[in-house]
Amino acid sequence: MRQRHVISVLVEDHPRVLTRITSMFARRGFNIDSLAVGRTHIPGVSRISFVVEGDDRTIEQVEKQLNRLIEVLKVVDHEGPRLERELALVKVRVEGIEERIELKEIAEAFRAQIVDVARHALTFEVTGHPAKIDRFLEELSNYGVLETMRTGALAMDRGERVIKLRARREAV
Amino acid sequence: MTGAEVLLEALVREGVEVLFGHPGGAIMPVYDALYHRRELRHILTRHEQGAGHAATAYARASGRVGVVLATSGPGALNLTTPLADAMMDATPLVAITGQVPTTAVGTDAFQEADVTGVTMPITKHNYLVTDVNDLPRIVKEAFHIARTGRPGPVLIDLPKDVQNDTFTGSFPEAVDLPGYRPTYKGHPRQIERALAALRAAERPVLMVGGGAQHAADPIRRFVERTGIPTIATLHGLGVVAADDPRFLGMPGMHGTVAANRAIHEADLILGIGLRFDDRVTGDVARFAPNLKTLIHVNIDPADIGKVIEAQIPVVGDAAWVAERLADGAERLRIDPWWRRIRHWQAEYPLPFPEDDVLRSQAVIKAFGEATGGEALVTTGVGQHQMFAAQFYPVKHPRSFLTSGGLGTMGFGLPAAIGAQVARPEETVILFDGDGSFQMTLQELATVTKYRLPVKIVLLNNGFLGMVRQWQDLFYEDRYSEVFLADSNPDFVKLAEAYGIPAFRVERPEELGAAVERTLGEAGPVLAEFRVRAEEGVFPMIPAGGSTEDMITEPPEEARS
Ligand SMILES: Cc1ncc(C[n+]2csc(CCOP(=O)(O)OP(=O)(O)O)c2C)c(N)n1
Numbered sequence: 012m013r014q015r016h017v018i019s020v021l022v023e024d025h026p027r028v029l030t031r032i033t034s035m036f037a038r039r040g041f042n043i044d045s046l047a048v049g050r051t052h053i054p055g056v057s058r059i060s061f062v063v064e065g066d067d068r069t070i071e072q073v074e075k076q077l078n079r080l081i082e083v084l085k086v087v088d089h090e091g092p093r094l095e096r097e098l099a100l101v102k103v104r105v106e107g108i109e110e111r112i113e114l115k116e117i118a119e120a121f122r123a124q125i126v127d128v129a130r131h132a133l134t135f136e137v138t139g140h141p142a143k144i145d146r147f148l149e150e151l152s153n154y155g156v157l158e159t160m161r162t163g164a165l166a167m168d169r170g171e172r173v174i175k176l177r178a179r180r181e182a183v
Numbered sequence: 184m185t186g187a188e189v190l191l192e193a194l195v196r197e198g199v200e201v202l203f204g205h206p207g208g209a210i211m212p213v214y215d216a217l218y219h220r221r222e223l224r225h226i227l228t229r230h231e232q233g234a235g236h237a238a239t240a241y242a243r244a245s246g247r248v249g250v251v252l253a254t255s256g257p258g259a260l261n262l263t264t265p266l267a268d269a270m271m272d273a274t275p276l277v278a279i280t281g282q283v284p285t286t287a288v289g290t291d292a293f294q295e296a297d298v299t300g301v302t303m304p305i306t307k308h309n310y311l312v313t314d315v316n317d318l319p320r321i322v323k324e325a326f327h328i329a330r331t332g333r334p335g336p337v338l339i340d341l342p343k344d345v346q347n348d349t350f351t352g353s354f355p356e357a358v359d360l361p362g363y364r365p366t367y368k369g370h371p372r373q374i375e376r377a378l379a380a381l382r383a384a385e386r387p388v389l390m391v392g393g394g395a396q397h398a399a400d401p402i403r404r405f406v407e408r409t410g411i412p413t414i415a416t417l418h419g420l421g422v423v424a425a426d427d428p429r430f431l432g433m434p435g436m437h438g439t440v441a442a443n444r445a446i447h448e449a450d451l452i453l454g455i456g457l458r459f460d461d462r463v464t465g466d467v468a469r470f471a472p473n474l475k476t477l478i479h480v481n482i483d484p485a486d487i488g489k490v491i492e493a494q495i496p497v498v499g500d501a502a503w504v505a506e507r508l509a510d511g512a513e514r515l516r517i518d519p520w521w522r523r524i525r526h527w528q529a530e531y532p533l534p535f536p537e538d539d540v541l542r543s544q545a546v547i548k549a550f551g552e553a554t555g556g557e558a559l560v561t562t563g564v565g566q567h568q569m570f571a572a573q574f575y576p577v578k579h580p581r582s583f584l585t586s587g588g589l590g591t592m593g594f595g596l597p598a599a600i601g602a603q604v605a606r607p608e609e610t611v612i613l614f615d616g617d618g619s620f621q622m623t624l625q626e627l628a629t630v631t632k633y634r635l636p637v638k639i640v641l642l643n644n645g646f647l648g649m650v651r652q653w654q655d656l657f658y659e660d661r662y663s664e665v666f667l668a669d670s671n672p673d674f675v676k677l678a679e680a681y682g683i684p685a686f687r688v689e690r691p692e693e694l695g696a697a698v699e700r701t702l703g704e705a706g707p708v709l710a711e712f713r714v715r716a717e718e719g720v721f722p723m724i725p726a727g728g729s730t731e732d733m734i735t736e737p738p739e740e741a742r743s
């Protein structure tokens with residue numbers, strides 16, 4: 012059964028590590044719905060999160076093929092209760108005062124912030140589950156959306172579960 | 184020390200004795216340093232592809248890491264085929280390529296190519312060195328990665344300025360790769376389960392692949408103790424001796440009827456060091472339809488469950504796991520199963536007509552008999568390759584070197600060079616096709632230069648025979664662009680032009696003397712056999728088919 016999975020990967024922060032990963036995804040025919048990357052609190056370690064869709068067999072291969080890469084330190088499929096957050100910036104054309112008021116109401120409903128105001132444009136910042144952002148964008152699609160930028164989903168398990176790195180150990 | 188000297192010192196510390204390569208501008212500091220290091224033997228090939236395949240065969244024949252050197256741009260790009268080949272066939276290789284100076288990288292400099300970018304999907308890992316002090320660590324890691332886990336090629340791209348930079352660092356004693364820890368010891372619980380399943384099986388078979396070549400001793404012990412029917416993939420040939428009574432031959436597209444039928448009816452397959460590629464399985468949905476238990480032993484977890492679901496996955500080293508299996512196994516009570524198998528073997532041997540026509544099968548068989556299966560064999564790709572796999576009775580592990588995963592025509596001659604360098608005392612026989620041979624024949628010069636006594640058996644059918652066979656069977660005899668005979672060189676003169684003795688054989692009655700003459704030469708020799716062009720490799724399971732679609736003998740009209 013095809014299902015949406017959010018996978019976090021801890022990697023060594025080396026040049027081209029992202030290329031290695033995305034090139035592997037492309038070569039093996041895995042589709043990435045979204046991707047986000049950033050440094051972590053551990054020096055030299057970055058964290059990438061992917062949203063991928065696939066059946067169990069595909070997801071198992073995604074994990075195994077990721078693990079095969081030398082610079083990949085840890086792969087976790089967030090299967091339990093998890094937090095998922097994405098951030099988006101959206102610039103919308105506004106014509107009259109009426110539109111301005113409507114847009115503000117939509118923003119409030121989604122707890123989006125207006126982060127920039129111009130004569131004929133408003134820019135919103137919204138965070139939340141990717142599905143919420145989808146719905147926000149859908150609402151806005153009735154207006155003149157000029158630009159959108161989404162970060163891709165970030166994920167973390169709820170509660171006390173954490174992704175641990177094994178202690179560095181000398182291999183022979 | 185300069186970067187170039189550091190590189191060579193690091194190679195020596197890894198136990199490297201032989202390098203294969205071809206110089207050029209961006210790798211000249213390394214070649215200059217090499218001039219002073221007599222303990223490193225360099226084999227100069229005439230093309231980097233030749234160096235790459237030679238290093239591959241050297242690695243597979245010796246069990247060590249093959250090392251290849253090339254310059255930047257065109258030199259490095261000529262290595263792409265051998266790298267992909269080594270990646271597919273899990274061969275430990277370290278490639279060192281020159282690169283334009285770090286200051287010029289990214290400017291489209293002379294002979295610049297993004298070699299780490301290009302080779303990313305065809306190497307196990309690669310490095311671009313930007314600081315000379317990282318070099319010893321990188322070399323150490325490269326060798327570790329190449330030889331451990333599922334072995335594979337690792338490339339080190341070394342800019343020219345880094346080769347000249349002064350080294351102020353130190354040589355590490357150990358590697359520290361937190362993201363890379365292959366599992367060697369199979370889980371004891373899984374091994375227990377495997378042994379229990381084996382005891383319960385009625386129709387078990389053992390399948391071994393290239394990943395079992397280093398595990399021949401324990402596997403032979405296991406086969407001896409259990410009496411299990413044993414099948415070897417193209418890369419598994421030699422793990423069990425071809426004349427072992429438990430050996431059924433090769434599976435898959437050109438496998439024996441007995442091997443394929445046994446897989447078809449098996450209720451248990453113990454697969455060690457293989458990955459069930461499509462030439463073995465055909466249509467995966469119809470592969471081994473009676474299978475209840477697959478015990479899949481592989482060091483690479485990604486190869487387990489990739490094609491066929493394994494009920495008992497065992498992640499671990501083939502030799503380690505096979506030792507445990509051999510220790511724990513007992514004789515299998517499978518007489519009825521053996522009777523069935525013996526029946527297929529009797530009904531479908533691998534026959535060919537013994538008449539007045541010279542055939543590749545007979546040539547290979549004659550060499551097999553004359554050498555007792557003891558030679559180190561390399562091949563090109565095509566019909567001759569499959570005939571060699573079917574008819575050469577490989578006796579020892581690491582002795583049948585062929586391009587399986589990538590199917591690289593032109594592999595054979597450079598591979599024979601690498602094999603002979605690795606095992607100078609042994610007889611190396613290259614079974615090559617006229618098409619394959621012409622893809623890398625410039626390496627005849629390398630044979631001459633180093634006086635390598637390789638025996639080149641050229642099975643000249645005047646065609647791209649394997650393609651012709653497919654046209655025969657699946658394209659209604661439309662022989663599109665497969666005819667070579669009108670423009671093939673005089674191979675005898677060609678070899679002689681390189682200083683290699685050569686002769687031609689056209690009649691079957693000359694075969695015995697020709698084999699004797701070939702094997703009797705102290706140095707290299709090329710024996711050209713003018714073999715029948717219309718011959719087909721059978722049995723054959725068409726691509727994407729299953730055992731039920733097996734064509735066991737040539738269609739009527741092709742037989743005469
Ligand atoms: C580099 C490369 N190009 C093309 C092919 C496709 N191919 C497979 S077998 C074959 C014909 C091989 O001819 P030859 O070496 O004469 O062997 P034969 O089949 O005649 O014994 C070809 C063209 C290949 N495997 N490798």
Ligand SMILES: [Mg+2]
Binds near residue numbers: 642648
């Ligand atoms: Mg041919």
